[in-house]
Amino acid sequence: MKATIKNLNNEAVGEIELADEIFGLQVRSDLLHRMVNWQLAKRRAGTHKTKGISEIRGTTKKPYKQKGTGRARQGSTRSPQFRGGATIFGPVVRSHEHGLTKKVRKLALKTALSAKAADGKLIVLDTATAESHKTKELVARFAKLGLTSVLFIDGANLDENFVKASRNIPLVDVLPEQGANVYDILRRDTLVLTRNAVEQLEARLK
Incomplete structure (x- = not known):
């Protein structure tokens, strides 16, 4: 599956081949449901008493x-x-965690990425960097791309200016590749991956 690589000014700067075994799977809502339940259960404090x-x-x-x-x-x-x-x-103090095998968790992440690709809600960026930490400049660039509710996933090292500039924008999240998860992917309308993120995700999930 081929995808166009864009920059933050919504200009095409190249193409990238996306692995079908990661971005072209059949969308299974049962897997996504199980994974989101597992994530939210782990987050619960369980301090009710x-x-x-x-x-x-x-x-x-x-x-x-x-x-x-x-x-x-x-x-x-x-x-x-x-x-x-x-x-x-x-209620008593307890943990709400329950088990979910690594194989299922891995497949669920692939399915979430495939779901965004199938819906046309996946954008590949050249780099997610900003010259300044000013929010106003980044908002203008997001408007060019038509982004309102979006999750950015970059490589292992995030650009500090980009993180600071996006921190104050509602419905915008920025994560490193190792933090990519099903819940955050599904809760935002658009998924934006950098070229680095695609390479690292494919190396991790293949």
Whole structure:
């Protein structure tokens, strides 16, 4: 699969051959769904917690005698039916992580890249560099490319000016190649890869 290489002024500066085994796979939404679930589960803090009956402060004394009062029998004011009492089967501190094999994770990343290529939402840039760290200049260049919601993936070393200039623009993310992931690719409308990123992704995923 051939793709045109552009610069930030939306000018064609060459062509690149994209590997079909990475950018030309059949799009499987089940794989993407599993991968996004796995990523979001790993991000969850799992610090939600309610108090069980053993953790509620209060007396252990029986509130009133068992029989003869005409009221329902009670053994403790810390029980869940009382205001300020325990929560039964409430959430506890735990990890939400679950397993997903490396083979599936690798295939899901290839599928996400293929999905963007199939939708025509993949752009290959010569380089992602900026002469200045000023946001205004970069916004004007993005307008030429028609970019609003976009993820940039560059090589291992990001251009510092480009990162600083793009940091303040809404719906724009910049990642190094080793940070490429399914969730970030899918949450932005357009995927922009630099020539370096394509070479490094192909070397990593082939």
